[in-house]
Amino acid sequence: MTSYSSIRAWQPGDGVTCSRTRQAPRDAPCGRPVAVYTTPAETVRYGRTLGTATRPPIERTFTVCANHIPGDLTPGEASAKARKAAAEALIVAHWDEYQALIEKYVADAQATRYEALPADLRALLASRD
Numbered sequence: 592m593t594s595y596s597s598i599r600a601w602q603p604g605d606g607v608t609c610s611r612t613r614q615a616p617r618d619a620p621c622g623r624p625v626a627v628y629t630t631p632a633e634t635v636r637y638g639r640t641l642g643t644a645t646r647p648p649i650e651r652t653f654t655v656c657a658n659h660i661p662g663d664l665t666p667g668e669a670s671a672k673a674r675k676a677a678a679e680a681l682i683v684a685h686w687d688e689y690q691a692l693i694e695k696y697v698a699d700a701q702a703t704r705y706e707a708l709p710a711d712l713r714a715l716l717a718s719r720d
């Protein structure tokens with residue numbers, strides 16, 4: 592996610608729309624604005640052939656809600672990481688139950704496949720078991 596050179600609390604006059612609103616449906620919904628940050632100055636290259644002309648380095652300022660304060664992870668990445676960690680913790684804590692459930696669902700899937708077979712083939716497979 593975007594790094595910043597400065598960040599401060601939101602104040603009236605900064606605008607009420609989160610700058611990350613367009614990304615919100617993909618990761619986390621927006622709330623009220625809480626912070627304003629500025630990106631490090633960067634040179635913007637443009638021109639008919641890429642990089643043939645430059646403007647002076649510019650800083651950009653963004654108003655953001657609590658869900659979109661910039662950091663190492665986007666809210667979506669943070670959520671995915673949390674879900675993975677929670678699933679792993681639950682599985683390790685209930686390892687035997689987890690393995691028993693896997694065996695049960697594999698057996699259920701096999702039974703469903705067998706039931707769809709013609710009766711003679713099903714009888715042949717049953718006689719082999």
Ligand SMILES: [Zn+2]
Pocket residue numbers: 609610611612615620621622655656657658659
């Ligand atoms: Zn937001």
